[in-house]
Amino acid sequence: MKFNRRASVNWKGTGMEGSGTVNTQSTVLNETQLSFKTRFEEGIGTNPEELIGAAHAGCFTMQLSFLISEAGYVPTNLDTQAKVFFEDGSIPKIELDLTGEVPGISDEEFKRLAEKSKEVCPVSKLLNANIVLSVTLK
Template sequence: MKRKATALWNGDIKTGSGHLSTESTILNKTQYSFSSRFSEGAGTNPEELLAAAHAGCFTMKLDLDLTNAGFKVDYLNTESTITLENGRITLSELVLKAKISAITNEEFQKIAKNAEETCPVSNAFSFKIKLSATLIP
């Protein structure tokens, strides 16, 4: 499987801007700029897209692992926060809240940790990943 995205940039780094598009068109000329990356400007940025990719991949991998282990998932809610420090991405913090029928917290933590370590996006990252998983009764 291969997936494509394109980036177009015009102008210099501080005053220029660009847009991102994906083959699926879910991103279709989505604006990004210096302001959207380093302050609160309109548009997206690479770190936000990495956070979405990591949250989505981890959540799907966890659901697969839980289903394969025989558990019924009511819901999984994952937030990923990407940290950019001194020009380097240093951390992805995954915060998971889950409601799953008939699972112990110990088994839940074990399966969640395995999903964090084996989802394809986690494996693509060389920076630290921190997982906080909470089982909702």
């Protein structure tokens, strides 16, 4: 399977005083604000780090769902929180915190499949960062 997805940013002004908007092909993000304030302080809008976190959590969780299904189980709920660390102009680490409900699966197999998902998820492969995963089975 091959496909591509598009996203765009329009920026006006300097890095600190300027601002921009983010748009995605699906239009889920449509003219979403992007600025120094939304990235480095607090403000209404988004920033690259939270978008990376959302992309990574989404990819990892969907991949895990496929792996669990291939192993013969049906996940009732998978919840992944991503924490993206920004330090001195780089992203050295992402922490994925997974909580799942999968009837009949052992804790050991759930952890094994989660680790495999972390390794084979396309966004994990893309990122050159230390990806830390914590797993909880309910």
